[in-house]
Amino acid sequence: MSAADVTVLRTPRRRRDATLLTVGLFAAIAAALLPVFSVIAPGAWVAGAVFTTAAVLGAGLVVRVTRLPAVFATVAEIVVGVVLLTAIFGRSSAILGVIPTPATFGTVPGLLAGASDEIRTGVAPVVAQTGLSFLLVAAVAGLAVVLDHVVLTARMPLLAGVGLVAVSLIPTIAIPSDIDIVAFVLLAAALLFLLRVDTRARTAASSRPRAGSPRVVGISATALGVAAVAVIVAVVATPLLPQPGLRFATGGTGGIGTTINPNLELxxxxxxxxxxxxxxxxxxxxxxxxxxxxxxxxxxxxxxxxxxxxxxxxxxxxxxxxxxxxxxxxxxxxxxxxxxxxxxxxxxxxxxxxxxxxxxxxxxxxxxxxxxxxxxxxxxxxxxxxxxxxxxxxxxxxxxxxxxxxxxxxxxxxxxxxxxxxxxxxxxxxxxxxxxxxxxxxxxxxxxxxxxxxxxxxxxxxxxxxxxxxxxxxxxxxxxxxxxxxxxxxxxxxxxxxxxxxxxxxxxxxxxxxxxxxxxxxxxxxxxxxxxxxxxxxxxxxxxxxxxxxxxxxxxxxxxxxxxxxxxxxxxxxxxxxxxxxxxxxxxxxxxxxxxxxxxxxxxxxxxxxxxxxxSWVAPSLVGAALLVLLIVPSVVRVLRRGRRLTAARAGDAVAAWRALQEEAVDLGIPASGAESPRAFAARLIADHGVDAADVDLLRAAVERVSYAEDAVDPASGPALAEAVERLRSRLRAGVPPTRRLVAALLPRSLVVRPGAVEAERETVGS
Missing domain, CATH: 3.10.620.30 (C8orf32 fold)
Known part of the structure; x- marks a missing residue:
């Protein structure tokens, strides 16, 4: 972890990112717990879990915005969690109803034993009594402490996502049932939000942010594409797939077997x-x-x-x-x-x-x-x-x-x-x-x-x-x-x-x-x-x-x-x-x-x-429609990204115009090396791909002024930049085979390969 990550929140941007990550983590935990309602009936424990989780995450956020070391955030969260659990389940033996005593800790084994009995003898959805309620609230609070450390201190939101997905799958494994579509969509959205905020924070920490920075916009577009594809596959395509001949048994010898669905879905x-x-x-x-x-x-x-x-x-x-x-x-x-x-x-x-x-x-x-x-x-x-x-x-x-x-x-x-x-x-x-x-x-x-x-x-x-x-x-x-x-x-x-x-x-x-x-x-x-x-x-x-x-x-x-x-x-x-x-x-x-x-x-x-x-045509038609939607999603995302680039270019953003040209090259299989200067890239486009020298030199000169002279955005030059990008795009497309243009339209590489990345330095086979 870099020094920039350990030195906590010394700028308004970092405080804002920490707040967004905390809110996103709270939403992700809530979404991951929604499937639990199929096993544990909603009750007072839900309010206790929500309040305790919010308080724990809030305590960690307060510590971070006050610039204390990150380790104090975890300590504060544990203290808040213990105090709230004491106030809810052990106030009769606590000092002032919130400070636990040895007698308070002595009641924990009894509560856990009660929870074990409820789980062992109950039938889903179990109505949680005191013991099971304590176990649920404590488990959710502990999960919040661990995930807060993983996301905000260790800066590993993807690892937190794996844990949350595992938590959401436990009820479905315990009692086989249909996918909770609402919970799935909410959890996916929360995890993508966490990844986006974390990536944006890392990008801002590693380089000086510029107005209309294309990198952040690209991340947003890619996240949107991933989210759309994931939701479409899970919600639309998956239920339409052919069902297996038999269900796989989950016990016994592990052979093929059948089961009983208690929900009249026979x-x-x-x-x-x-x-x-x-x-x-x-x-x-x-x-x-x-x-x-x-x-x-x-x-x-x-x-x-x-x-x-x-x-x-x-x-x-x-x-x-x-x-x-x-x-x-x-x-x-x-x-x-x-x-x-x-x-x-x-x-x-x-x-x-x-x-x-x-x-x-x-x-x-x-x-x-x-x-x-x-x-x-x-x-x-x-x-x-x-x-x-x-x-x-x-x-x-x-x-x-x-x-x-x-x-x-x-x-x-x-x-x-x-x-x-x-x-x-x-x-x-x-x-x-x-x-x-x-x-x-x-x-x-x-x-x-x-x-x-x-x-x-x-x-x-x-x-x-x-x-x-x-x-x-x-x-x-x-x-x-x-x-x-x-x-x-x-x-x-x-x-x-x-x-x-x-x-x-x-x-x-x-x-x-x-x-x-x-x-x-x-x-x-x-x-x-x-x-x-x-x-x-x-x-x-x-x-x-x-x-x-x-x-x-x-x-x-x-x-x-x-x-x-x-x-x-x-x-x-x-x-x-x-x-x-x-x-x-x-x-x-x-x-x-x-x-x-x-x-x-x-x-x-x-x-x-x-x-x-x-x-009989309904199912094949729905499958075809789903596949068509999946096919056009990358194209739609690419068109939206290109539109944002051109909009920024018309406003005089030379970096956006240059990045738009590089992304067109990547889509068409033309190498765009990060080690290559704008002048060298422009010369190669002129020599190897026959683009107009005046247009590419216009973009090259503008981006060099911004990069080396740090000139401000020039709105007056915007229309010329955007028009040059359009003409260069047309010329590059005309210089590649029709199949290459079709692939570039349906599966644009620039959505996953940024100009300057290692993959962008290699020319596409068959281009």
Whole structure:
């Protein structure tokens, strides 16, 4: 580090640069932390982190502008950080509430232990309590101290950028999700801002600044070009790239596998070109069970949120969940299911419902009593073999018809809907269920309607018609188009049930597998493939619990119950036709990916069979448009830079005019050596490239006067300088092949190679 960098801020320019770097660093830290909200729910810790970070960086800036040695800045930041952490989390044992004592430091291990428990037992997004809040605020404050030293003391903003990018990627690695576009753009802008300010400060420190200095302008133009290309690639081009056949597993043996997306974005998973066996099931139940992994109960009108509630450690043996609470007259059957996981890599464990015990797992697993699901914070389902004991309620048709929906302990969120529900949803629900005598009959009518010939299963119609989602608008469009896959059927069913006042939620898991063997002693065995990833709705009934329904057209078998009187079905009261927790009445032969019906293969109401063909041009067109934009960005940036050079030249800036000529030469592959004097460069242009001697001598004489005589800018000579540059540019372009001119226009070298750099001293091959 040079003496100019260590001697801190003795000029207004340096104080301004330090202030800009501090503000830019604060913005970069904030942008890097935005993706954390997908893992840690926003709360009071956010305000604490923002205030502490601002105070820490502000303390460092104050020290620097007072011309104290840089080491004092770091010391001041640490002191401010400790004082604020004490005031927020340890004021009860501190002197005056802000000065820590040994007792204050003694509380830190307890806070960290509490944070560890919250992380270990919580489900994203975790609601931060005191321990986790302390860890987050302290970590952000420590990050600010380190990055402030890296950026303002060590003058290495690029290294700070690497650290910030790593921080922003941690939440995405922990819970795979889409790129946070807003956070990405903000972080990229903040890092480019830091690089620009730092580079400008270094340029100003190494040479005497001149008015209209082209070097700073060039840096700005290059940064703008880099930013534009990066944003276009990340935001536009990347989502349009072909998706891989399968997702790469993150655990187990590291082979290829699949996972479970808890955000109802199952379309890409179901549209995978290949399918693999994800697990096998052996069960003593008369039918293959649906395997649930995640439930989604909270709906804000656009997104169904995965449930996150209190968890309990999974014991190595014994019951993890309380016995199923059902009325005394409801029969409960006890089934045992053994699951062997193959190519499934997920933190959510597929289990039949309602599970009571889960044994045989490797690693630390947690049970969620609210929905009887099992999750892990540090492991994976990969290669697990486990046994599940399930106590399945088996009501008769009369029993479920006599029950009302709901329950005393249910969360009000299970029936809530936003205030802007499209009218078509409620109107259609009431129309379809008109005449039903009980809540169950209403739900059965909805299920029958969805599975009728009015609807079709399609993986592509939602994409082609632009409603591939689970929000209210997507549900309304689905009810009009009447073609979609399980996500649309499940969401529409749940929203319509809630519009009728019923508590409903969505489950993500797997359809019953395809039967592969059967043994009276060991039960039946089924294989479940990646294409059988599924979503279905559930409704809660008093005295019975959550009852699943199967509205997805052409998949599975609809939920129904036999009469207990012996006149309404072929079964006896204690062996109803349908279990409450498994909407299947026979060993499943659920269709594979290849067998799933598609809207293009059938003709019916909704979307015409040619819909996909009519929109197949959209993706290639968007890719072409993105590539075209990427192609013209360098040209646009070069045109803008040339315009600024000529504007400065017309104002009488001879340096800008000379630099404009040099940049034209670099673009066309003509060497522009930094060791070559203006007089020698001008002579070479005249001798080797046939430019007009009068024009080049005009520019050469002007720049020599500025360089050696330090003449001031002469506005009167400006128009002549600009006109000479234009004529010289035309002559240079005329002297090179057309291909060289095309390359110079599309990929101008001067954006990355400055005149005088080593690269500018070599003539381009083929020029």
């Amino acid at each position: 379309g890409n998973d179901l549209r995978q070109p290949r399918e693999v066996d994800v697990l096998s099931v052996r069960t003593t139940a008369p039918t293959a069970p649906y395997l649930r992994a995640v439930t989604l109960s909270r709906f804000d009108g656009s997104v169904w949120q995965p449930d996150s509630s209190d968890t309990v450690p999974l014991p190595s043996e014994g019951a993890v969940f309380e016995p199923v609470a059902v009325d005394g007259d409801i029969t409960v059957a006890d089934y045992t299911t053994t699951v062997t996981v193959d190519q499934l890599d997920s933190p959510w464990l597929p289990v039949p419902y309602p599970a009571s015990t889960v044994t045989g797992l490797n690693g630390d697993w947690l049970g969620m009593p609210q929905n009887r699901t099992v999750v892990t914070r540090a492991g994976s389902t990969r290669e697990q073999v486990y046994e599940v004991q399930a106590d399945v309620p088996r009501p008769t048709l009369e029993q479920i018809r006599s029950r009302s929906v709901g329950g005393a302990d249910l969360d009000p969120a299970l029936t809530s809907l936003p205030g802007d529900v499209p009218a078509v949803i409620g109107d259609t629900a009431r129309e379809v269920t008109a005449g039903a005598q009980s809540p169950y009959d209403q739900l059965a009518a909805l299920q029958t309607w969805f599975r009728s010939s009015q609807f079709r299963y399609s993986l592509d119609a939602p994409v082609d018609s632009g409603f591939d989602g689970a929000g209210l608008d997507a549900v309304a469009d689905f009810l009009q188009v009447r073609a979609g896959y399980c996500v649309h059927y499940a969401s529409a069913f749940a929203v319509m049930a809630r519009s009728l006042g019923m508590p409903a939620r969505i489950v993500i898991g797997y359809l019953p597998g395809t039967a592969t063997s059967s043994s009276p002693e060991d039960g039946s065995e089924y294989t479940v493939t990646s294409s059988q990833l599924h979503a279905w709705p559930e409704v809660s009934f008093e005295g019975i619990g959550w009852v699943p329904f199967e509205p997805t057209n052409s998949l599975g078998v609809p939920t129904n119950f036999a009469s207990g009187s012996g006149s309404g079905g072929s079964t006896t009261p204690d062996t109803p036709e349908q279990d409450a927790a498994a909407p299947e009445d026979a060993p499943s032969t659920a269709p594979s990916q290849a067998a799933r019906p598609d809207i293009d293969a059938q003709n019916g109401p909704g979307v015409a069979t040619g819909a996909r063909a009519s929109t």
